[in-house]
Amino acid sequence: MPTPERTSVSAIVAAGQHILENDGLGAVTMAAVAARVGVRAPSLYKRVRNRDELIRLLAERVAADLGAHLAANDPGGPDTRARLARIVRALRDFARERTAAYRLVFLPPSEHDDLSRDDLASASAPLFDIVARLVEPDHVLPAARTLTAWATGFIAMELSGSFRLGGDVDTAFEYGIERVSAAVTSPAH
Structure with missing residues (x-):
């Protein structure tokens, strides 16, 4: 009879996220995560290849959380610049509340496995949706980058x-x- 599964990728990521947000990125080790989920470190390697993959999974989770946070803070409505202001304030709030997680998403790619374009697009979707209402279609990416920078x-x-x-x-x-x-709003908008 096979041994029962004692952990899962989602439990591992949740444990890593807890450690990240309480103790910082440097504290996110395979041993610390294993201890948090109640297994020995070698057991993690059945689910997560190495620390780099763990950090990438954490970054993906944080990017998804950030996108959801931004979307939840978009009040909708016709005043696009007020919506944009609310989204930018939500970004700041996220950074203040979850500083280590925020920094993980905005680290240079050389610091961890790069987030996929899909993950970044998903996290950025609320901003892009609003910016698209403020500028001409061919200026959405430059305007969003300017605001984000x-x-x-x-x-x-x-x-x-x-x-x-x-x-x-x-x-x-x-x-x-x-x-x-x-500054980034097109004259016609």
Whole structure:
């Protein structure tokens, strides 16, 4: 009679996600995940090839979570720039609430197995849907990249404590949303 399965890929990913968000990426090891799911480390290798694959699976899960978070924060309605502002605020909220997870998605690809284009597209879909209402069809990708670059740069500086000149960071963030969204919006929109 075969031995019963003691863990699953979803349990392994959930354990890795818990460790990531509580202790950081460096703490996500095969041994730590195995201990969290209640098996010995060699048992994990039946489900996950190595730590790189585990990190890729975590990044996929976080990208899906991020996409769902952004979609849940889109109020809909005719005011497209207000919708965009809400999505960008949701990105910032996600980064503040789940900093290690957020950083995992935005690490350079050399730091972990790259997310697939499908995973990235899915996570970005709420932003692309709104941007497509603000710009001409051939400008959607450049506009979305511009918005994302500004937002992730601002968020990275905020998370690292780099805003040291005083002033209200929340006010600066709102100013940035307004100005960058106005800058990328096509005149016809």
